Amino acid sequence: MSTQQKPDQLYASREPVFPRRVKGKFRNLKWVIMIVTLGIYYLAPWIRWDRGPELPGQAILVDLANRRFFFFWIEIWPHEFYFIAGLLIMAGLGLFLFTSAMGRVWCGYTCPQTVWTDLFILVERWIEGDRNARVRLWNAKWDLRKLRLRLTKWAAWALIGLATGGAWVFYFTDAPTLLVNLVHGTAHPIAYTTVFVLTATTFFFGGIAREQVCIYACPWPRIQAAMMDEDTITIGYRSWRGEPRGKMKKQADDGVQGDCIDCMACVNVCPMGIDIRNGQQMECITCGLCIDACDDVMAKIGKPRGLIDYLALKDEALEREGKPPASVIKHILRPRTILYTALWTLVGMGLVFALFIRPDIDIGVTPVRNPTFVVKSDGTIRNVYDIRLRNKHGEARPFGLALNQDAGFALDVEGTDGTVVMVPADEMAIIRVYVDAAPDSEAAHEERTEFTFWVTDLTGTERAFAETIFNGRTN
Amino acid sequence: MSTRNDKQDVETTGHSWDGIEEFNNPLPRWWVWIFYATIVWGIWYTIAYPAWPGLKEATAGYLGFSTRERVANEIATVDAANAEMVAALESVDLTTIADNADMNSFATKMGAAVFKSNCSQCHGSGAAGAVGYPNLLDDDWLWGGRIEEIAFTVTHGIRNEQSMSTRGYGGVMPAFADSLSHEDIDSVVNYVLQISGQEADAALATAGETVFLDNCVACHGEDAKGSLATTRSFEDPADLIADGEMLGAPNLTDAIWLYGGSADALTATITNGRGNVMPAWSEEFRGTSGLTQAEINAVAAYVHQLGGGQ
Numbered sequence: 001m002s003t004q005q006k007p008d009q010l011y012a013s014r015e016p017v018f019p020r021r022v023k024g025k026f027r028n029l030k031w032v033i034m035i036v037t038l039g040i041y042y043l044a045p046w047i048r049w050d051r052g053p054e055l056p057g058q059a060i061l062v063d064l065a066n067r068r069f070f071f072f073w074i075e076i077w078p079h080e081f082y083f084i085a086g087l088l089i090m091a092g093l094g095l096f097l098f099t100s101a102m103g104r105v106w107c108g109y110t111c112p113q114t115v116w117t118d119l120f121i122l123v124e125r126w127i128e129g130d131r132n133a134r135v136r137l138w139n140a141k142w143d144l145r146k147l148r149l150r151l152t153k154w155a156a157w158a159l160i161g162l163a164t165g166g167a168w169v170f171y172f173t174d175a176p177t178l179l180v181n182l183v184h185g186t187a188h189p190i191a192y193t194t195v196f197v198l199t200a201t202t203f204f205f206g207g208i209a210r211e212q213v214c215i216y217a218c219p220w221p222r223i224q225a226a227m228m229d230e231d232t233i234t235i236g237y238r239s240w241r242g243e244p245r246g247k248m249k250k251q252a253d254d255g256v257q258g259d260c261i262d263c264m265a266c267v268n269v270c271p272m273g274i275d276i277r278n279g280q281q282m283e284c285i286t287c288g289l290c291i292d293a294c295d296d297v298m299a300k301i302g303k304p305r306g307l308i309d310y311l312a313l314k315d316e317a318l319e320r321e322g323k324p325p326a327s328v329i330k331h332i333l334r335p336r337t338i339l340y341t342a343l344w345t346l347v348g349m350g351l352v353f354a355l356f357i358r359p360d361i362d363i364g365v366t367p368v369r370n371p372t373f374v375v376k377s378d379g380t381i382r383n384v385y386d387i388r389l390r391n392k393h394g395e396a397r398p399f400g401l402a403l404n405q406d407a408g409f410a411l412d413v414e415g416t417d418g419t420v421v422m423v424p425a426d427e428m429a430i431i432r433v434y435v436d437a438a439p440d441s442e443a444a445h446e447e448r449t450e451f452t453f454w455v456t457d458l459t460g461t462e463r464a465f466a467e468t469i470f471n472g473r474t475n
Numbered sequence: 476m477s478t479r480n481d482k483q484d485v486e487t488t489g490h491s492w493d494g495i496e497e498f499n500n501p502l503p504r505w506w507v508w509i510f511y512a513t514i515v516w517g518i519w520y521t522i523a524y525p526a527w528p529g530l531k532e533a534t535a536g537y538l539g540f541s542t543r544e545r546v547a548n549e550i551a552t553v554d555a556a557n558a559e560m561v562a563a564l565e566s567v568d569l570t571t572i573a574d575n576a577d578m579n580s581f582a583t584k585m586g587a588a589v590f591k592s593n594c595s596q597c598h599g600s601g602a603a604g605a606v607g608y609p610n611l612l613d614d615d616w617l618w619g620g621r622i623e624e625i626a627f628t629v630t631h632g633i634r635n636e637q638s639m640s641t642r643g644y645g646g647v648m649p650a651f652a653d654s655l656s657h658e659d660i661d662s663v664v665n666y667v668l669q670i671s672g673q674e675a676d677a678a679l680a681t682a683g684e685t686v687f688l689d690n691c692v693a694c695h696g697e698d699a700k701g702s703l704a705t706t707r708s709f710e711d712p713a714d715l716i717a718d719g720e721m722l723g724a725p726n727l728t729d730a731i732w733l734y735g736g737s738a739d740a741l742t743a744t745i746t747n748g749r750g751n752v753m754p755a756w757s758e759e760f761r762g763t764s765g766l767t768q769a770e771i772n773a774v775a776a777y778v779h780q781l782g783g784g785q
Contacts, residue, residue, distance in 0.1 A: 368601070370600060370601030370603065371599075371601050371610075374603070374610065374612040374613050374783075375610075375613060375730050375731060376613050376614050376615075376730070376731075376783075377613065377615045377726065377729035377730060377731055378730065379672075379729075382782065384612075384782060414780060414782070415573070415579075415780070432782075434782055
């Protein structure tokens with residue numbers, strides 16, 4: 001081997017991508033999904049929800065200061081974080097399911113990076129024109145017109161970024177109040193910092209980085225290969241039909257030339273800047289725009305649609321031989337996808353079940369073990385417990401404390417005469433209680449006696465309990 | 476892929492391993508500039524912030540930054556925020572603290588801090604005491620368990636020389652080694668074991684009752700319940716101790732023993748006497764190292780709500 005040979009450079013500067021405008025069913029689907037997803041993102045914090053006078057009236061609210069998460073009628077406390085974990089597991093399994101069935105549909109249609117980049121390209125096209133105009137502008141020397149167009153575009157992008165960052169902070173506090181404060185300059189510095197950072201990242205990811213995020217930064221393209229197999233429906237080029245490609249000839253079909261007229265429509269519309277005719281590539285996010293572009297051309301030249309199409313690798317051999325491909329259902333229904341669906345459903349049902357059985361009141365008991373017990377003058381043995389009472393209701397409620405009936409202990413609550421404690425709305429009250437065992441009782445001389453604290457919502461029927469230990473005097 | 480460097484002749488480092496050579500490319504420009512920038516930043520930093528060590532202290536830095544000062548400021552901010560409550564606590568009527576939720580919460584938290592730094596060395600961090608140091612969680616109070624009595628005890632201490640005029644006299648257990656024989660001590664120990672419900676030699680206990688009546692009732696009372704308060708009169712402010720409540724001399728019939736309730740412990744107590752000292756904590760007796768009135772009130776409120784307060 002010669003050492004004179006120069007190795008390939010590992011670095012390549014980015015080739016700018018100028019996606020052309022395209023019309024078609026997949027493009028329309030993408031518009032709909034964009035409107036729905038962005039609509040949810042921008043508008044969701046403004047949905048109001050009546051929670052009574054003492055709680056925030058926002059339907060979706062991540063109340064970090066009070067460590068509460070409100071989602072319509074659901075309220076999640078920090079100790080119920082497993083709901084979030086469960087949702088994340090479901091999201092993961094859902095992603096597996098969709099990828100193994102239909103390839104990178106998440107990437108192509110709903111990934112925020114794709115949606116915002118799509119929006120940014122739309123704005124770019126409005127301001128600077130379609131592909132050819134943009135390429136010309138890119139190559140043009142800087143003059144007033146270029147400066148004007150660029151500044152307009154950047155300003156529009158920055159505004160979208162601002163709306164994006166602005167919407168984000170609304171999820172964390174009362175949106176109408178925060179909006180007024182943001183405008184008046186009286187909001188918390190963290191709100192401004194967050195808005196600024198998200199404005200900048202939206203601008204950068206959607207306007208500048210675009211497809212490079214998918215290609216270089218996102219781990220998902222690497223993981224997805226493991227989810228996909230020959231039955232996965234993904235975007236492909238029917239090379240047996242298209243090749244040999246070549247410019248369309250005026251004469252009648254000579255039977256040699258394929259359907260591809262090498263018009264580059266599929267390449268020009270690709271937001272990732274690739275040529276799908278080279279086969280499946282890591283860059284491809286399966287957004288379907290090349291299908292729309294090619295179908296359009298095929299219609300014009302009077303050939304059947306689907307030269308570029310959603311298809312499964314398994315069908316290639318069948319189609320080459322002129323046989324009809326297997327049905328979509330057959331591709332999608334296979335052990336792998338059924339397993340993912342089953343797991344996904346299982347976790348989902350578990351979460352729903354947990355959501356319905358969880359009580360709105362809760363008790364936590366921490367025995368005070370410094371010291372383990374106190375001897376009173378008459379020989380009574382006392383144990384002390386710190387008790388946390390959680391009231392997840394929107395109004396203050398009286399909680400009644402009790403022990404299991406056969407415990408034989410006397411119960412006393414510090415600071416009150418009885419055993420009833422008022423717990424403020426949506427709060428946790430910490431109280432100290434004394435549990436006394438009579439001098440001649442068994443528990444007074446046992447090292448460990450198990451017993452149970454019961455807490456009852458006196459305005460309703462809900463009960464909760466916590467088991468703990470009573471330490472007696474053994475010497 | 477860019478091939479713009481392919482035409483250049485890049486020299487190698489000259490090393491060759493199995494024919495593999497290493498290009499001697501210059502460092503990337505951006506990296507070099509960041510490197511220079513960090514040097515400039517470093518120089519600026521040592522000028523702006525405390526950096527260069529001297530013999531006694533480091534250079535102060537142009538910006539005059541000081542973590543010590545920052546902590547002092549934070550403490551001052553907290554103190555300023557608490558000033559109103561502390562002032563109120565200074566002159567509060569102790570018996571009303573428990574009824575005022577804000578005051579109670581503030582006083583017990585402040586009291587807990589005072590207790591941890593000043594009292595826990597003897598009484599334990601959980602206030603459970605030890606042999607010779609009373610347990611503050613139980614319902615047995617030699618010097619009164621009401622909140623104002625606790626505050627008084629903290630202020631003046633017990634049996635200490637600075638404050639002899641108030642609680643200095645009370646409750647010293649004298650040594651009986653000289654006045655009682657071994658046999659007498661042995662019998663009175665059995666008597667005390669008997670009246671406190673422990674195993675005792677009945678014959679000795681009967682003999683011990685006589686010894687008890689001759690020697691111990693002056694302080695511990697005929698019923699051995701330590702009714703010292705009824706037999707002594709105190710000038711103000713010791714009026715705090717109500718009639719019928721104990722002052723110093725313990726109840727010998729209950730389950731609580733400050734110095735231990737076993738035969739050995741009782742023998743030692745009677746033979747050698749007992750008289751542990753609690754320091755006086757007020758500024759009156761300790762100067763600037765003492766507790767302020769607000770701190771005394773706070774720690775009294777804290778101890779009072781530990782479970783045994785009366």
